[in-house]
Amino acid sequence: MALKDALKYPLEKRIALIFDYDLTMTEEFQQVPYLADNFRAIQRMYDGMEKTNPKTGEKITLSIKQPADYFRLSDLWGEPHNGVGYVHQMLRDARKGILKNFTEDGLRAAGAKVQISPGMPEFLKKLRREWKDKCHISYFIVSVGLEPLIEGSTIAQSGQIDEIYATKLYCLDEFWEGKKNSGMYDSVSEIVTPFSKTGHAIEIAKGGRVNLNKVMKHLSYFFDYRNMFVLGDGTSDISQFAYARRKGSRIIGVYKYDSVEAFDNIRTNKLIQDRCNAIKPRNYREGSDLWNYMNQKIKVMLERACTFDPEFIDMYRKKKIRNLKIKDIVSRHLKKCSYCNGLLDPSISPPDDSE
Numbered sequence: 001m002a003l004k005d006a007l008k009y010p011l012e013k014r015i016a017l018i019f020d021y022d023l024t025m026t027e028e029f030q031q032v033p034y035l036a037d038n039f040r041a042i043q044r045m046y047d048g049m050e051k052t053n054p055k056t057g058e059k060i061t062l063s064i065k066q067p068a069d070y071f072r073l074s075d076l077w078g079e080p081h082n083g084v085g086y087v088h089q090m091l092r093d094a095r096k097g098i099l100k101n102f103t104e105d106g107l108r109a110a111g112a113k114v115q116i117s118p119g120m121p122e123f124l125k126k127l128r129r130e131w132k133d134k135c136h137i138s139y140f141i142v143s144v145g146l147e148p149l150i151e152g153s154t155i156a157q158s159g160q161i162d163e164i165y166a167t168k169l170y171c172l173d174e175f176w177e178g179k180k181n182s183g184m185y186d187s188v189s190e191i192v193t194p195f196s197k198t199g200h201a202i203e204i205a206k207g208g209r210v211n212l213n214k215v216m217k218h219l220s221y222f223f224d225y226r227n228m229f230v231l232g233d234g235t236s237d238i239s240q241f242a243y244a245r246r247k248g249s250r251i252i253g254v255y256k257y258d259s260v261e262a263f264d265n266i267r268t269n270k271l272i273q274d275r276c277n278a279i280k281p282r283n284y285r286e287g288s289d290l291w292n293y294m295n296q297k298i299k300v301m302l303e304r305a306c307t308f309d310p311e312f313i314d315m316y317r318k319k320k321i322r323n324l325k326i327k328d329i330v331s332r333h334l335k336k337c338s339y340c341n342g343l344l345d346p347s348i349s350p351p352d353d354s355e
Helices: 003-008 032-037 039-046 067-077 085-095 104-111 122-130 147-151 172-177 197-206 238-246 260-267 289-303 310-317 324-336
Strands: 014-019 050-052 059-061 136-146 163-170 187-190 228-232 250-255 278-281
Touching: 003 136, 014 197, 032 039, 032 067, 032 104, 039 067, 067 085, 085 163, 085 187, 104 147, 122 136, 122 289, 136 147, 136 197, 147 163, 163 197, 197 228, 197 238, 228 238, 238 250, 238 310, 250 260, 250 289, 260 278, 278 289, 310 324
Parallel strands: 014 136, 014 228, 136 163, 228 250, 250 278
Antiparallel strands: 050 059, 163 187
């Protein structure tokens, strides 16, 4: 989709949805199909290997019984869930010949096999159709995953995604040594971490990296933060959730739609719950709770008349306003403004058992 089409609409009529990818648009980690293709070699190399944990000094025996156990390797020596360690582990294992087809074509082919969430990618097209000629809706993926894995998915191939922000891999030997035909990735040209996701949210709001560090007037932004949704499962989204909510965006935490355990996990996670406007089952089918919530809030955004600064609302919610006069102003505003009150009240939905 062309972002330039959004410019046909005024700022207040542009809506942006920023999606995490793994366990937000998918039902499994994006790397799992690729790791499954290479699982025998991974298991032969690492299952039962004895190592000393460099962080604790404890001696452990590695247990690799399913593809997702591969992440235990980088968790052992690196910071878990930081988006960096597992990439370097994969680069090393590709160089050692443990991982095969670590190329653009190989990763895209594996990415096409990832199990996507119910209703995806049809949701993207249907939501645009629902609001055709009333506003412009743009879609972004911001992930600590690998760009070619996401590019190979049916979601990316649907043609509905405006931009993907994910870790970019590179064939450095090919660049410097002129090696041809291998195509194997051996390095990283750009990496996305949980913390850097916030920078991409700013980049999206401002209309591109060229504007990232510019001081811009509100009306010069490409998207009003108040017209942005951020959706994620919470694993790598905490800082982005916090920043975007402070700016007035709608934050939606999602979980496996038919799992009571997943619901309990996200509902009792204070770090996630404190940063979400809503917690919804990961079901994007038309008529689902998530579908209805999205459409309701888009309507609210388009009808918004309030110009009160959402950062004051967020500070009030967190009890961080020191000045008693400002606190009183916010309190009085909330008594009469349904829009700002809607930024405070969480919408939490239990599992959906529909098929």
